[in-house]
Amino acid sequence: MHVSSRSWLAASLLALPCILPCVRAQSAATITVDSTTVDVNASSLAPAAAVVSNATSDSAAALFAPETIQLTEDVVANLSNINLVNASLFAFGADETSVEKRSSTGCKVFPGDAAWPSTLVWWIFDLLLGNSLIKTIPLAAPCYNDWPTVENAAECTYISNDWENSTLHAADPTSVMWPLYEGRTCMPTTDPTQNCTLGGYPSYAINVSNVAQIQLAVNFARNANLRLVIKNTGHDFNGKSAGAGALSIWTHNLKDITYIPEYSSSSYSGKAVKMAAGVQAYEVYEAARDYGVTVVGGEGRTVGVAGGFMAGGGHSPLSSLLGMAADQVLAIEVVTPDGRFVTATEESNSDLFWALRGGGGGMFGVMTSITVKAFPTFPVTTMQLSFATSSNVSSTVFWAGVRAYFDYLLDYTNAGTYAYFTSGATGANAYSFGLAPMFAPNLTKTELQTLVTPWLTRLAALGITVTPVITQYDNFYDAWWAVFPLESVGVTFIKTASRLWPKTNWASETSLNATFGAIQTTIEAGGSLLAFNVAAAENDGSENSINPAWRETTLHAILATVWSPIANDSVIVAASENLTNNWMQLWRNASPGAGAYMSEGDISEPNFQQAFYGTNYARLYAFKQKIDPTGLFYTPTGVGSENWYITGQLTGLPTQNGRLCPV
Template sequence: MKQTHLFWLPLLFSTSGITALQAPYSIPDFVSLSSKQWPSTSKWASLNTSLGGRLEVLRPWAAVCYLSDALYDYEKCQAVLTGYDNDTMASQTPFLNTRIFVPAALLWTNWEACGYGNGCPLNYSDPQIIHDQVCHQGTTPPYSVAINNANDASIVVKWAVENKVKLTVKNTGHDYLGRSAAPSTLQVNTHTMNDISYVPEFVPQGSSAAPVPALTFGAGAQLYNIYAYTGAMNISAVLGACTTVGAAGGYLQGGGHGVLTPAYGLGADHVLEVEIVTADGSIRTINAVQDPELFWAVRGGGAGSWGIITSVTIQTYPEIGIGASLLVIEPNLSQNLTTLSIDFIALLGKYQNKLVNSGIVSVLIPFEAQYILNFYLPTTTSHMSTLYPFFSELLTLSSNYTVASNTTSATMFASVTTAETEYIGPFFDSFNFYGASDQLSSRLVPQASLTTSASIQEVAEAIWAGGQILNEPLQSGPPGTFGAAPPFLLGNMPAATRQKVNETGANPGLYEAAWHVVFGASWTVGANETTSNMIMEAVHSATNPLTALGITSSYQNEGDAFEMNWQQVFFGYKYANLSSIKQQYDPGNCESATCKTTQTTY
């Protein structure tokens, strides 16, 4: 499938925040490297001087490993080869040369390319020097500047507007939609802005609200560092699972879910204040009383759509322990595995509403011959006894399913930090092929779809059918692929804050959901163009069976870049209001998309 139309929410900053605009609206007129209006060398030099010499030219990270490239360097290439697929160790080894620290690198290489054969990848499975191919610039911006504060961001924005240069914003490059890079742009790198501080009694600027404990962190702080800090301070915060994620970026701007979400709400529900530089270059401190419309939109309404965020303050809680039940279930191989898989999904679906409404996270990953099933519950709000009815029914089905592994404890992890850094983070990292290509699609299954036996069965059948579509091009094991790709059923939706659905810009589908169902596949060098296109088409089509049931909402941060009805899918009824706020704060519509996209104005 040759996808040539990524519809992003056009805005000033080319983190390509997936949102778009209602007509009438200004159509951006950006310069490109090939245009005569591209800024002169002296203009770039002036920007460099104003930022203390921090402007750098970017080439793809792996260019030093291509013999045909002018940058080829054997010694530098060895460093690239060492860190090429090592981002699961990057947080523990701060000086390791890995993707999250490299301005020119993203976590998934398809988003570094402008289509098949127009990037600069190495083979994820066996990275080595490339002898017979050309390294293309792809989506890698030609220039990058590391900013240290909001004043730096303001200087960059004003220069970019004056010179009609698009901006991309990057922290770690952990983005399943490729919003951290685009060609002919100036990259704003926030990764060094990683200060973290605890404020025991925080009151938002200009507010008369009662003080609450809070955590303030810079735009470059990633989850691993924040969890380490909160662990040391004996506090907890609502954050995500993959520790390579930068908290202030797409995570909170897309909504943000994690182990505490069913019991405490989305990450976006806990944002108290944001420092942001908007399209006019203004440095704004926004909260519920200062620029409240923008504050509403920033919390879940689309990553990169509103400005360059330089710091965020979120509410915290006292230390929270996490109980867990970690299971491996094996179906009876002598029976029909398709039937058993669908029935097991339906079995969990029977209890899912009760689980999420009780603050319990469920994670089901159903391979055909083995199901990974994890439950996590905050000890402050939830009880292991809530799981007993499910366990009891499962035991009655012993002729169909065997519990091959069971590690269960009501007090398994002393804190959220321990749970995330010792188990949950590494668990999800083990399914991420950092350094390969990757594409996702997803649907948010509402609680209303899991209320009757018939509706639960329909949902289970649709999920399994989606998995079959997903795996069609993978079944024969073509070169450059990694085997079967199961669906992920993530039961970590914000049941606790469902009544606050209109208090943030986040997709209302998140607040209504019982499950977040994700389909995804990875591939690498060795997969030919036909295989790559078939995988992309399969991922895109895997949600069709759920869509046919009227389940159409999706979580943008783990959604499909090629959604056609993306306004409704990612934003629901909030889209029109988000678009109006966009026009208020960015009337010039200075955002772009990646690669060969259709610039459409709404």
């Protein structure tokens, strides 16, 4: 909602819903909060936003309508007239000394603390936001009878049946797709007498519809010393949008997309697409197809493109051909830690532009939109196949077939292809392999068949029978939609880690044998492999902060460990530490100096600074201290996260359930 005038505000005071039971409007001039009656009228309460000019050059992308609704210095100055609350809570940042430290311990203020904002303050905050503040109710709360929502069997059944559907969690303001990191609290259950707690969920979320709301949230969290998190879809493997006691900025409903036929910057001239922060892969891919172009986004259907995905680098089915998602970005609209709304490009706020493109999501500001390169349409061919041990295929033969595939991974990425494949145990000394799919942009069916024939010939010689399904499409969207299904999420009994295997490991038979041997050993020990044969084509534009390890990669491999869904904490900790310290150490030993993909990595990754950021870390850390001196933006394994810790953590089972405190 856009608070556009004082007349609107005065007229609506009586009509406002009571978001907290203890608050009620009595007249257009007074409001009672708990036992306190206060004056509120058109002259004492300023509107919380102003519409700013949308002037832009002919080649640049105009601001989206929600981006023109901004918090300005004049509006903040006018807030000093409020006689309800300290207006400095919503003031822009200046420097570290200007921030009010409300916690004597230095920890972020937590519910129950004396410094936690009062009911009145939250009410005024919501009023300034245009009634977009949401008090968190866990997604599965209808399954319990200890919530004000009251147990609702029908709603609980719907949520339980759809729990592993990523769309369900993306559409909720605070739910995360990997509940391990919010403490496995308030999960779907058939026993409504159990307790449902917030765990690591934020206390409040803001359903963002304009930039002013983000600015108010950033200023309020910084000045009140609250923990702040950002959620678009909640896809991140490490639960970066969770945080106990936090205020969450939910950008999911910012859905604008526009096509720019002629965009020009110092390093690029051509077609472009601008998308808002809430746009998901399926939305921008469909729009791009309709515009007659192709854009680089994620493999997953519901992943948000213009948020943590891009900020973490963003590998894509088009990466081997065109580069990472962050390589495509031409401009970023962002609210910085001081609450100001800026545009970052090569020419303007260039350090911020560099950091946002690969330096990690939720670290340097809240992005509201990005403008990216758009490419012509081209054919895409896909191939799917699988094989497994059987009465005719021993485990030795099976592994020989997978090893044969590894011989061609470098050839495949050099041809611009991308592949998603899995392997794991199906029983005692029994294994399966699935290539679903190999994705070949700008290759015809005949060209892909020629490319894979040497491997298929070797499989046949081993006695492994496969039936490849090879299909050619005339555009990216149709191919992508056909072969990448909706993600399955929401489980609490899996933990993952990853490694970016460099091309140098394919330089000799010895190094390749060591690579394959480490992977085979961990699968035989009980791990499950989810891997991407992908390279990051060189960026032909401006420098960015993508982990340099990506430029040397030919295999992004994820290793998963699982445990019983009813396992206790000690079992989970043991499995987690085995993954991090034993299985993954075999991978590190076989790829010394390589890295890992931060968005799909291990939250317990040793020396995460080197693994996730490489040689960029020192520059990123220095910039982080400059732009965010109070540590407003924190995420697990994010830049500067080593300066903070979560209280009450179990080694090997990091959750976001505790208070965030400085080291």
